Amino acid sequence: MTERSSASEGVAGFGSTAPPPGLRIAILDRDSGFLAVLGKRLERAGWEQRILASTASPESLAPLRLNAVVVDLAVLGPHGWDWLARLCQALPDLGVVVCTGSSTVAQRVRGLRLGADDWLAKPCHPEELIARLEAVVRRRRRMEAPRHHQPIQAGEVEIRRDRYQAFVAGHGLDLTRREFELIELLATSDGRVLEREFIYRRLWGYSMVRGDRSVDVFVRKVRQKLERASPGWRYIHTHFGIGYRFAAEPADPREAAGGASGPAPAVGEPARLADAGQKLELARA
Amino acid sequence: MTERSSASEGVAGFGSTAPPPGLRIAILDRDSGFLAVLGKRLERAGWEQRILASTASPESLAPLRLNAVVVDLAVLGPHGWDWLARLCQALPDLGVVVCTGSSTVAQRVRGLRLGADDWLAKPCHPEELIARLEAVVRRRRRMEAPRHHQPIQAGEVEIRRDRYQAFVAGHGLDLTRREFELIELLATSDGRVLEREFIYRRLWGYSMVRGDRSVDVFVRKVRQKLERASPGWRYIHTHFGIGYRFAAEPADPREAAGGASGPAPAVGEPARLADAGQKLELARA
DNA sequence: CCGTCCTGTGAAGATCCCGTGACGCGGGCT
């Protein structure tokens, strides 16, 4: 009942096979032969690909949630440098490989300094381009590798990736796509404090502008739904001036009275994740 | 003797505030001319460099705490591939750039697949190698951010960067952001005396105006919280007219000496602190 | 021993940050 068919649509066929988490690549080029060969090879590797129009703005790539981009600067003409700079600034986590015709050292250095991760001269062998793309996104994959697709249990809540939904006692929380992505990101971070900027980059895909409160708003929405479904537990903790941390902790109002040196409600299982919120103990004198 | 880093990294718009300190690079090559030119250029950029013998084993690089390595596979002869594979496996966080003579596509692909981050053909322009090194390190840094920085242990206190918090016996100290930044800076400086001006610049990002007592106030706050959570230890020591120094020391030496079985300050010693990665130089105005 | 400078301390005011409710926009579905 709480399932949203529309929400899961965009990510449906993504994690079908466990070992290789398919990567998303976009290519901005004009050479149809190159595109054909590369496309076939990418498909064989199980990567999702997308051909970009030469008019695509760097900012428009954000919603595509790409892992890497291959771009021929020549296609962009004189605006290429500006395009590249804007791309690397707006999407700092994106892998950028420039694959273009002849170039000077100065040009290559300029491109790399602007934020490109690699620069390959055309004509190039598709296999080498693939290998360089892999090298560019390698670290990211390694970091995301430990993400098992198994459900996450914390306190009373169960987060199931396969359903794109969180449950409490079998009852769905009715989380929207972004809300789920947020709670999933927080929950898989194993109790670490995530900075707003980091959260924003992961969920929105591009740099956060100062004053943007989107993360806060979604944290509130998730908190509301968690509170409604699982009162008596606190899950998302605010770290003032930094960001948020996920840890299932029983809400124990008695703590507020203070005095006791050893609070430690110790509710069993959450003890691992929860390190007893620093907010509760240590009342000020 | 001023702060290194200078303006070497033009990587603006980078979320993190702290400018990257000097990088550590090692080079495994035999071409003396190449080494000389590259060395001069690296020095100008403020990077620490080190020439490796061709007999250096991949594992022996670990204690050097390098950011990246430049290697000419030709120097290693037939063992080059194995060497590269072992290096990339042993130090997955190390940036590896192969810079070698003519090569085939298959060789380049093989090298990249083994874990190399980039492959550059010799002869190459030093500037391009530098730019590619920067790109590799930049990419590595990006992914490093959310990593588990290993915690710092000193006396009874444990400083966890992933939580922006310090703990004593599992209990958080409830440090605010600035307080944490201060204790972290002091603790990672491992026993060195840090001038107020230096501390201020690192935490506030700009020069301190004369008469500003902010550093003192925050030192007091951190001391209070440390004292409350870990009485019996002194952590932050004042150096009159200079600044502060962090070192975990038992509060009362006589107590420690008298009670054989008592507190048993079998301290892990601040020795463990030494691994605190980047060196923080003592800078003066 | 004394004057001067430096640091420790407490508190008050200023500042910044976060939680919250409401609103408008745009896309998908009926």
Place this chain on the structure above:
DNA sequence: AGCCCGCGTCACGGGATCTTCACAGGACGG
């Protein structure tokens, strides 16, 4: 086309945090 829903923005208010100030105790130099 009209409606519903998810999403991003805005303004407001309450707190948490930071900065500043004044005073007191201690250190240093002569």
